[in-house]
Amino acid sequence: MDDLASFLRTRRARIHPSSVGIPTDSRRRVEGLRREEVAHLSGVSVDYYVRLEQGRATQPSEQILDALARVLDLDETEREHLYRLARQRRRRAKAPSGRLRPELLRVLDLVAEAPALIMNHRLDILAGNRLAKLLYGRDLPGLNTARHIFLEETERGLYADWETCTLDVVGHLRLAAGKYPDDPGLASLIGELAIGSKRFRQLWARADVRARTHGRKAYRHPLVGLLELHQENFALPGEAGMELLVLSAAPDTPTEDGLRLLGTLTDTGSEHPERARAIASGVLLGNSADHERGTEHLGDHPDLS
CATH class of the missing domain: 1.10.260.40 (lambda repressor-like DNA-binding domains)
Known part of the structure; x- marks a missing residue:
């Protein structure tokens, strides 16, 4: 690879x-x-x-x-x-197993005020907490973020900094290919992305590598708007290739308000996007007093409770 x-x-x-x-x-x-x-x-x-x-x-x-x-x-x-x-010719690393310990899942549930997820070296999301699921708008186990960014999303989709995300993804996969050259799952993913995405082919040909452990990560959520989050990556001891990612909001910012509002939504809210979006806009654009009153009563709304 x-x-x-x-x-x-x-x-x-x-x-x-x-x-x-x-x-x-x-x-x-x-x-x-x-x-x-x-x-x-x-x-x-x-x-x-x-x-x-x-x-x-x-x-x-x-x-x-x-x-x-x-x-x-x-x-x-x-x-x-x-x-x-x-x-590589002297010692080739074995691809990680990808098995999650139950204790790691409990750690995810303890992170209540920020999206948190566990990801492997192939950028497969192995598990995520409730806010992470609401952020992506779907079940997370089985979602590969590289495939999501290059084959499912566009420049105007969930990722507000889509072009930067593509650079990060390709740079990460290049590093992973160097660490685990005998991983058939990684080789298959890279081949799929190369076939399906012209931008991936162009970036892969540059052979750039990137190791991102923290930084800005912006999402354009369809219900709560722009979320400018800070991502921290934590390597999990004893779990080769796995990382815990936590996406936090700076205090007293519109993003903190947006995350708080996102936490009030339920899975059924995605079935009524127009009504949910209207209520979300009213809360985020109102003054702080109105915001407090609006969030207090969101639980009474049939679509957002």
């Missing part, structure tokens, strides 16, 4: 010669650095570097990898990915 040779080629192509002191002119036809230039700058023979990019050289030393990372200007995530790819 991913290999050292293709990663080196894509990283080499993005380095402009002038940034490493190599003059250029109009006759230059190579995008980025030439192979021999990378070899010279990193202190390895041209023949050895060519064999690296052809997948014929095995087990490069730590010194060679350090030199390549420096010349190719890799960030910390890319550097770790490079080392992982170089070690």
Whole structure:
């Protein structure tokens, strides 16, 4: 799914010669650095570097990898990915089982005021609390967020920052492919996304890697409007590839109000979206006093109770 040779080629192509002191002119036809230039700058023979990019050289030393990372200007995530790819022939990680301990499900239920979910390395949602289910508007076990973003949603769908989300997803899957190259489920997912999405194919060809542990995550919910949440990812000890994701709202913000309102909805509210949307808009656009009065009586509404 991913290999050292293709990663080196894509990283080499993005380095402009002038940034490493190599003059250029109009006759230059190579995008980025030439192979021999990378070899010279990193202190390895041209023949050895060519064999690296052809997948014929095995087990490069730590010194060679350090030199390549420096010349190719890799960030910390890319550097770790490079080392992982170089070690694949020696030791290949086994794909996680994906089994959830009951204790983890109890932890999800304890998170009552923020959407929380458990996700694996393939971006399958394995479980979620009530607010997470209401946020996505569907049952969560079995939902793959990569498939949801690329094949089911659009730029005007649930994800307010859809383009950024696509970058994050592809970067994450690239990392996962480097960690678990023998996972058939991951290989099948990547193939499905490549067939079904032109944007996925374009981003995958760039071979970018991303490790996102926290940051802004904005949703455009059909009933409560824009939710600008903060996402924190927590790796679960002893559960390889699994993470707990918590989406929180800053205090005293419209998003906090929106989450509070979202929590008052039930599954039946989605059956009456127009009436639910009208009530939600009235609450969110009113003053704070009206807001308090509106939420106090939402439980009496036949569609939102």
